[in-house]
Amino acid sequence: MTAPGPAAASPPTHRVVQAIELLSRHSGDRLSLARIVRATGMSRATAHAVLTQLCADGWTLRDAEGNYSLGLGLLAVARRADTAFPVRTLALDAMRTLARDQAVPVFLAEREFQGGVRSGRPGNNAAAGDAAMDAIVITEVLGTPSAPWIRPARRMPFAPPVCREFVAWAPESERAAWLAAADPGHRTRLAAVLDAIAARGYSVERLADDSAPMLEALGALRNSPVTDPLRHRLSAMIADLITIDYLPDELGDTNAVVSLAAPIFSPDGPVIASIVACPDANLSAAGLRDLAAATIAAADTVATALRS
Template sequence: MKVLELLAKHPTERLSLARIVREAGLSRATAHAVLTQLTADGWTVRDDDSCYGIGLGLLTVARRAEAGFPLRRVAAPHLRALAQRTGDPVFLAERDGDSIVVTEVVGHPSAGWIRPGRRLPLAPPVCREFVSWAPESERAAWLAAADPAHRERLARVLTEIRARGYSVERLVDDSTPVLEALAGLRDSPITETLRAQLGSVITELITIDYLPDELGTQNAVVTIAAPIRDAAGAVVAAVVSCPDTRLSAAELSELGAVTVAAAEAIGATGSGRS
């Protein structure tokens, strides 16, 4: 799996055995044995310079596997249309149990964490659009996991998100580089205590969403996320626009409306509905 994941990150390249050994963290003997078998089975190919790349066997399996995830396929044209209309990068985030996974990205979002396969915990204060339409018991459990200092505001924000149809991520001043550094540390091998402390610091750097009376002439907007719901009304995914700029209240409302429309169009297809 390490070898296949490494090659999949460089689909148009051919990687030398030495590079695979180094980047996959394998011994030369193990890497050579693995690649010999993968190549024999058609999962990888080897060129005349003894460098390796993805084989047709892996491509075939990947295409078959996509049939098990219809939402991404259905959403793709809507995401492209939204990005073309607004000029902003867009991504699809799908719920997977207690996590959110980025499954499709159109354009080049400024935030480094936005990339296919990135997994985020369904934990406060983020992923609000996934919780706002949840049953009261689920919302209460989510709020209970939040920093006590932010619970009252988060409860008001969840109500506001249900009313307007989308969440807004905004940052205080120029804290984006600090947040990305802290987020990277939180994802590294550290103790749960330190992880919780980092989460608290990250929360302190975030002004959670906008309430109606807080909108000014220019408003910092990193992302706008609108829910995709199944037939029962449960939020299974979200369409996320990434303007990462300052918008007037009217511009924010307009971008929110077109993002909601894209999410509703995807949900209306019936794909991804339970």
């Protein structure tokens, strides 16, 4: 059964989303009704009603044995939806090349602006949006990263200590607001890290495995005002479980690198996405430089395509 999350504003809609997401995660399988019930926590009657309607609309298919899979109707919607994600479309070839040449999983993270601004198509309120309410959305994953939370449609809060490659080149006011949301004991290091990222062109993640579930919990609780004390405690716990990036004098002959992210700049300047390589390995100094150069080149290819 899935872990409980924030209360759904529309439970019937949430059930439809649960069913579609489950089937999409098992796109090569046909799932029985019993398996869908177990995975979603829906009652058998509710799951049957949801899936019957989805089949009627062509979003799912039911075979002769009563098992379910995604339908062509959903594929048509997905293809039309691709136009809303131009960065993903432009990034796929560069990501595939990076994943193949470096033999590492790769994912694309895009900034979702609270004011509805996304993928390099800013509107009138692009600069005026509340960055604290923005999110980072994973829109494509190639390969199998070691961290289970790295999957398409995963949202992460635009909050320290993550999203560093999105903030390193931001205006001073946005950097200051982002730093102000960090644990006070880590603000000095984070400020130095942002400067280092801007100088070298990429961020490095040294996230401890145990902190990934807490990061998910933080994202789920972030927009709930009644949980502010808990949210701040979670933020401090996450900060305690990680070593935030590398400063120049900390890079050695061998460096533990979970992921490495290079920014994609929009034609107007702000960082709107990043390409993230996930070696999850100890890299030599030369290996780290090579991976960084390849990841930056992939991100720059996408930025150039956005300007054309």
